[in-house]
Amino acid sequence: MVTRPMTRRRFLGGAALGAVGAVLAACGATPTPQVVEKVVTSVVEKEVTKLVEGTPQVVKETVVVKETVVQEVVATAAPTAKPVELRFEDEAEIGPEGFKVFTDVLIPKFQQLNPGITVKFEPATGDWSQKITAEMAAGDAPDVMVAYGNAARQWMESGQLLPLEDVFTKDELVDFYDEQLIAFNVNNHLYEIPKYVSTIVLAYNKDAFDKAGLKYPDDSWTWDDFLMAVEKLTVKDSSGKTTQWGYRVMQNYIAHWPWQNGGEWMDKEAMGTKILIDQPKSMEALKFNWDIQFTYKYSPMAQDMEQVGAFDTFQTGKLGLAEAHSWQVTDYIARNNFKYDYALLPQKEKRVGQIFADGYGIFKGTKDKNASIALLKFMTGPDAEREMCTSVLGLQPSRKSVASVWDTLSQGAKAGVNVQAFSQMAKVARLDPYFKNNAKVREIFNPIWDSIWVTGKVGLEEGVAELVKKVNDYLATVS
């Protein structure tokens, strides 16, 4: 069997076929959603993992919940002539149990509401973006998939995802956080709908605070309060070795510090074309962190504590303060064997956080556009988000209307930690910055950033100057 190598014609042919397919699929009737509002009272007995004397234990608890529920019921489409099979690809940040939420709860519910559609679940394992790129190139990708990062941006720019402006009305889109929608808006098309929101708050080790005789962080905390606490929380033993650090500097998630100080990271909210971290206010913020790491040594160096990524550090109990992301909540419940809680990020000129965009998209070449849209609407609907939030997945909802569920019914809430902090920070968060040709910019950025923060070989001012020059020179050639 002789294979024909990839030629331009085949690509065009494939693209043409995809376009024709989409047009044909669009000729079906779009189901009209009905909005129903009602007050629901329920007494719920739930099994919750709580910290009992430092060990996570499973405990039964009764909770009375009263909520105003805005339900969007998608009227089932007229049953299509033959059963439709959809490929749905998603990941579970929290680990394997998360997949069960999809296979055992969400997908059966969707299939129940939409008889005639079967959904095949595909877990995103390993480097799934590579796999999906290959599938798109071959013209056979999952119908609905989770998509974020450099790869997703490329898929959007290459027109591999279905434009979704018509799926939701403007009123409906208001329920999502603006910043996330910005990330999914490419070339004046909306290509994805947010799945969940991830934002950063301050996590603090209560035991460490108690031992140091410090008051817990609160909403009034400024950078100065923060620094003072960090200093007191850094503990050395008799031989001079640090046994507890005050705070772990997260140089790869640091953009909100310049923002809090009134500075900027880049020139636009998304697809930046100029990096601005060398400006005085931004530099001040970076220097604040850099001092914690190198001048005062309140932060462990990567070499001392890196397991696989900085996210595990707080769990060791050797950190007084850390920045935590909302998807870590359920993980902390299982693994932290010390008392801890969450607080808002400290502020300087203003209070600002970071928000990350994770969403679902539909493959342009999907064979049944309506079914895919139905699945997408379901997975981003209030019901599904409620399930994702309260289950072990522990995902902070991307819909503002479901935020109250996160605050009261999520696993974190039940464990008694202050997860409201996440909801509050999400309201004042800006989109985590990415540049035009972000992957290439990172290629230039990362080595120099490593030299500044990881190996400490290059000084902050020197390193930032070099970095800014190289990045802006490059960006100038592509703008």
Place this chain on the structure above:
Amino acid sequence: MSSESLTGDAARRPAQQRHSKFLFWPSQRSMKQQEEIASWIFILPWIIGFICFTAGPMLTSLYLSLTEATMLEPPKFIGLLNYRNLFSFDEVTSLFWRTLYNTSYYVFLSVPLGLILGFLIALLLNQNIKFRGIFRTIYYLPSIIPGVAVALLWILIFNRQFGVLNVILSWVGINGPAWLYDETWAKPALVIMSLWGSGGPMLIFLAGLQGIPTELFDAAKVDGAGSWQRFWHVTIPMVSPTIFFVLVTGIIGSFQVFTTTYVMTQGGPANSTMMYVLYLFNLAFQQFRMGYASALGWVYFVIIMLLTMLILRSSALWVYYESGAMGD
């Protein structure tokens, strides 16, 4: 061999013609022709597989190297521009030289060391010792532990304060470096990791050692050779095909090092562990510059091919085949 069983009238034909005519009946064909036909029949599976699964993608990637391609849109032909950019010394344009250096450093340390280590262990395990099977299994164990577990494990071992390696070094008074987070020591760390997995070469050497006829040693002893001489003049030559194999495949394989750096360091710190294939991967699947990545891939191919051919040529000097010189 070739002229032995030629029939009389065929022998009278001029030399060129003797090879070119394909005679149908097996009895008519010369031994040489039969050998040729048999050869191609044996090789046929590979040829079919090559045509079906390998040739097409290889040619495609060669074509792509002359284009700008995201793989999600029609590729744009740009001629040799990728190749010209590739050789640039400006690191913003191309990390070719840097990654080539990193990879070569890794290969030329880990392959010889791994080879020697594997050989030594095989020698030891070829002795008449109790629990031989258990020891062999133990030494082969690292090769069968799943890669991702190995990567996670070694990150712990290399931890500057609490990692086992530095703890042991401190017993002899050495203040261990930050290994994977130190630009100078990250590559040596990877080399050390690769040595732990020398169980594969060890096994191959074992089989090679096993295959040496004991009569050779008996005869050598009769001729008055001591142990060292027996080792040098019997063992090494008889095992040289195996050494050759481990060397060539070790080099080809190590040049492709990817997973460890992808999982553990992502090329850091400061590009000190940015290996060639990792760079290529980022270009192809993060930056979506498959054309440039393909060009890099083909240049790599040429480099590895030249190196291999060099070793192949040299093999005539030091590799001994029991079945007679292979002449390649």
Place this chain on the structure above:
Amino acid sequence: MTTANTTQVPGRPLRRSHGETWRSPHRLRAIRTVTGQFLLYLTLVIGSIVILFPFYWMVSTSVKPPDEVVTLPITWIPSRILWSNYPKAINALPVSVLVFVKNSVVLSTLVAIGHTFTSALVAYPFARLRFRGRRTLFLIILATMMIPGQITMIPLFIIFSRLHWVNTFLPLVVPAYFGDAYYIFLLRQFFATIPKEMDDAAKIDGCSVYAIFFRMILPMSTPALGITAIFSFSGMWNAFLGPMIYLNQMEKFPLALGLRAFQAGPGSRAIHWESMMAISVLMTIPMLVLFFITQRNYIQGIVITGVKG
């Protein structure tokens, strides 16, 4: 280099029977002393500790309670042993890990068989026969190992997609039945170490080229074939990339891919260490057992002795 093959011992049988004691030709005089033996064992044992040490960490982590997994300094001995981590890990995913085991066994067996036999077939002419273009073709075979897989991955995927083989085992298994460059090379090296005189003897006895291969070369190469089978089996057992690309649903995943599902994303993020290590241990033990059995039966014992004059 000595041409030691000129020494021939007449009258010896072709193969030593399996029961005869096997003596290593490398017995150094030094080793026969007690000190020598002691040193030898000591070296091997120290080496074993170094090797086994990470494996111990794997096993101990697999039975740790979740909050002891990521600690500083490292918890070497768990405060309590949670064997329940194993059933927990096996049932953590919507698909039981035992299904992964089944898939892995099927895939690895099929691939090992394919690799071993077809590579032996293809290797034989390169070791034994003369034909035009042998050197060039061998280089081409080697060349297929030199191309980074990333740049051919998408075109190859498209081929399989057109064949509708995606989401089946076929893209992983079928190519194994067309030989593999690494094993072809390996077996060719081994075949080449068999004395040519045996071929000649067989030919005089009237054996065809094919008979020489099947009746003589193959049986004499069991160590090499055994190694090929082990390598191939364990290669597929631990293979992650191919299955990730070509398999979509969890029911089809082999162990190596199922293991990744515990990692929740590439690189760093929340890692369920204890579950991952439990699965890793489950993955490693069958391979160990298989290896132990194979090396005992195939790699020791059968020694080729002299050639009849």
